Amino acid sequence: MLLTINPNHGDPIYLQLVRQIQEAVASGRLQAGERVPSHRDLAVQLTVNSLTVKRAFDELERLGLLTTRRGLGTFVVETLPADVRQDVRAAIIDDLGQAAAAARSGGLARSEWTMLAEHAWKDKETP
Amino acid sequence: MSILSLRNISRRYRGGEALSGIDLEIDHPQVIGLVGRNGAGKSTLLRLLPPFIHASSGSVEVLGVDPWVDPIALRGRLGYVADQDAVPSGVRGRDLLALCASVYPRWDASLIQTFQRRLGIDCNRLFSALSRGQQRQLALLMAIGHRPELLLLDEPAGNLDPAVRKEVLGIIIELLNESGTTVILATHLLSDLERLAERLVILSHGRKVHDGSIEDMTRDLCRVELAPGPSDLGRLAQSPILLAQEQRGTGTVLILACAPGVAGATVAGLAGPGTVVRDAQGMTFEDAFIYRTRDLPAESAVAGRP
Numbered sequence: 001m002l003l004t005i006n007p008n009h010g011d012p013i014y015l016q017l018v019r020q021i022q023e024a025v026a027s028g029r030l031q032a033g034e035r036v037p038s039h040r041d042l043a044v045q046l047t048v049n050s051l052t053v054k055r056a057f058d059e060l061e062r063l064g065l066l067t068t069r070r071g072l073g074t075f076v077v078e079t080l081p082a083d084v085r086q087d088v089r090a091a092i093i094d095d096l097g098q099a100a101a102a103a104r105s106g107g108l109a110r111s112e113w114t115m116l117a118e119h120a121w122k123d124k125e126t127p
Numbered sequence: 128m129s130i131l132s133l134r135n136i137s138r139r140y141r142g143g144e145a146l147s148g149i150d151l152e153i154d155h156p157q158v159i160g161l162v163g164r165n166g167a168g169k170s171t172l173l174r175l176l177p178p179f180i181h182a183s184s185g186s187v188e189v190l191g192v193d194p195w196v197d198p199i200a201l202r203g204r205l206g207y208v209a210d211q212d213a214v215p216s217g218v219r220g221r222d223l224l225a226l227c228a229s230v231y232p233r234w235d236a237s238l239i240q241t242f243q244r245r246l247g248i249d250c251n252r253l254f255s256a257l258s259r260g261q262q263r264q265l266a267l268l269m270a271i272g273h274r275p276e277l278l279l280l281d282e283p284a285g286n287l288d289p290a291v292r293k294e295v296l297g298i299i300i301e302l303l304n305e306s307g308t309t310v311i312l313a314t315h316l317l318s319d320l321e322r323l324a325e326r327l328v329i330l331s332h333g334r335k336v337h338d339g340s341i342e343d344m345t346r347d348l349c350r351v352e353l354a355p356g357p358s359d360l361g362r363l364a365q366s367p368i369l370l371a372q373e374q375r376g377t378g379t380v381l382i383l384a385c386a387p388g389v390a391g392a393t394v395a396g397l398a399g400p401g402t403v404v405r406d407a408q409g410m411t412f413e414d415a416f417i418y419r420t421r422d423l424p425a426e427s428a429v430a431g432r433p
Contacts, residue, residue: 010349010387010409038163040304047296048322049158050304070397099389116392119321125275 017056136185156307160324169313206270210281220250231273260291349387359399
């Protein structure tokens, strides 16, 4: 499994690992049911604290991408979560919450806020 | 059991105070980065623990005991790598390892031999004839062969090139993998800390000025690059979200107290028309560190990667 850590990246190391593994699963580079190295082996390979890798694995388990079988190791799940939309939705709600907090503390009017959301939506419209 | 408990520690020298009112509690195994410039008090703090020096006031408890009650017994449970190796001339690597093996009843000679072979350290050579990197690696092996409960590292990888530094860090990571060793790592190399430490303690002029998780450093900070041209920050200029603003060439860079994902909307909502965000990114650990410690006395600013 090819993972890299970029110290010049704004994301914490565990999140960089989560994203890269998510991508590897989505692109099929990591196949359903495939075994992934243990978090300790990956820690040595990447020269990072194994707790950091463990945290990334825990997050990926929570997202339903990895599963740990006692005594056997960690694997990509056989059936990827069908309900991925649910995760996307949760992430959007989270982002919106942060944006709303920023807008309020920055003194943005509600009408401006709605307008901005509308703009952002149109911005990403695929022709 | 408490691993370390420092309460209101001060350490005075004739010239002044090296440590002042330090409280530090470690109650479960973890890796702690101890950061601060030369003279901030990092080495003094570490030297209280084996113990090599007395605190002028306050109380010290290491692995549940007063370190001065039985220092020799305590040292059997600690590992310590000083920032400088003090080895008499004419001593070979194997002599040093043999000495450790004779001192520590729990010495794991096969573990050390494995590391020594893998790292390619020729222990038949004089210590002084080894490269600086190999000297540091050997010093580290001498500190871990008895599988200490608490490992104190004072710039273990200082002045080493990145490849050798990675080898040294690798040893620490393997040790951590095998046992629940607590490590206090004093260093000014932030990129190493981000890989290893879970908790960060910053010292400045002998005082503790920060104690928190690594992620506290970067949480809710982002760097926003505006498109070149005149920009009118409008209401953003007065907003508490705007933390800093600097001119970079033709463009303006803003540091904002918000997640990168909402930076665009924030700027669009608050700044005047024509102010366009070209790029918004979370801050790197190193930048966030420099930013968050900017108001501290100049001495505490910490150098980035070498």
